[in-house]
Amino acid sequence: MSPKLPLNNSQTITDFLKLQKNQLAESGSDDSYRFAFDDQAFLARRETLGLRFQLELLKPEILLHEHGVEHTITVFGSTRFVSCQTAQELEKSAKTPEAQADAKRALLHCKYYDSAREFGAIVAGYNASQSEDRNKLYIATGGGPGIMEAANRGAFEAGDKAIGFNISLPREQHPNPYLTPGLSFRFHYFAIRKMHFMLRARAIVAYPGGFGSFDELFEVLTLMQTKKVERFPIILVGKTFWQEVINFKQMLDHGVIDQADMDLIHFVETADEAWAVIRNWYQLA
Numbered sequence: 371m372s373p374k375l376p377l378n379n380s381q382t383i384t385d386f387l388k389l390q391k392n393q394l395a396e397s398g399s400d401d402s403y404r405f406a407f408d409d410q411a412f413l414a415r416r417e418t419l420g421l422r423f424q425l426e427l428l429k430p431e432i433l434l435h436e437h438g439v440e441h442t443i444t445v446f447g448s449t450r451f452v453s454c455q456t457a458q459e460l461e462k463s464a465k466t467p468e469a470q471a472d473a474k475r476a477l478l479h480c481k482y483y484d485s486a487r488e489f490g491a492i493v494a495g496y497n498a499s500q501s502e503d504r505n506k507l508y509i510a511t512g513g514g515p516g517i518m519e520a521a522n523r524g525a526f527e528a529g530d531k532a533i534g535f536n537i538s539l540p541r542e543q544h545p546n547p548y549l550t551p552g553l554s555f556r557f558h559y560f561a562i563r564k565m566h567f568m569l570r571a572r573a574i575v576a577y578p579g580g581f582g583s584f585d586e587l588f589e590v591l592t593l594m595q596t597k598k599v600e601r602f603p604i605i606l607v608g609k610t611f612w613q614e615v616i617n618f619k620q621m622l623d624h625g626v627i628d629q630a631d632m633d634l635i636h637f638v639e640t641a642d643e644a645w646a647v648i649r650n651w652y653q654l655a
Contacts, residue, residue: 426562430555438503442510442570447517447577454480482577483520489641490524517577519546573603573648578611605644609637
């Protein structure tokens with residue numbers, strides 16, 4: 371094709387904005403005269419809820435495709451866990467009974483932060499051995515602190531892509547500092563965010579966590595149990611924690627789940643064990 375011939379003859383909204391930036395909507399214009407795509411009040415109406423769903427689904431989809439991200443490992447867990455180094459610093463500086471209790475709890479759980487960080491680095495090491503993006507598995511998290519930060523951090527520090535699907539909350543949550551520029555996304559709707567957790571996921575690695583982690587875990591289990599998605603490894607790190615907070619045996623005894631449902635779950639203790647499940651499942655080199 372001649373370089374002088376256009377690829378298409380349609381003017382994009384981006385082109386239009388550049389050409390007529392001053393004509394979009396003057397401050398004195400009636401709201402009804404604004405372009406629909408430039409009218410924030412209109413886009414925020416209840417009637418345009420479906421459009422907002424579509425946009426939240428489409429924006430990350432397009433950008434992830436442009437970055438060559440086809441496969442992810444979704445990692446989630448508590449936002450409250452810190453590294454063992456930070457936990458030790460908290461212990462040293464704790465002066466009050468409350469601070470000492472917080473430090474003790476941080477020391478108890480810090481192994482999970484360090485494990486998630488190690489897991490991110492392991493996955494990044496595998497990716498470094500692959501020449502094609504279609505063979506790589508990228509770490510994806512909710513983009514916040516705690517376990518999410520740890521997994522992103524491990525991948526980021528190893529020079530790999532680290533993806534974050536952040537959520538806007540009444541108590542503001544900022545993206546962690548270990549996300550690849552251009553791969554940190556912000557969502558308003560939990561449902562669309564969880565869709566992106568699943569769309570490219572080839573494994574789920576769940577560390578101990580609270581309500582949010584349980585919500586994400588049980589949605590995945592339900593989708594697999596009902597065969598809405600293809601089976602892939604669901605890995606729970608910290609068998610003691612998970613079996614204390616969820617009595618899977620009682621669920622089996624009461625007949626509300628089957629043994630086949632339990633076969634979806636892999637219990638592990640370490641980052642190496644979690645990676646071994648994924649490596650064996652997909653027969654990775």
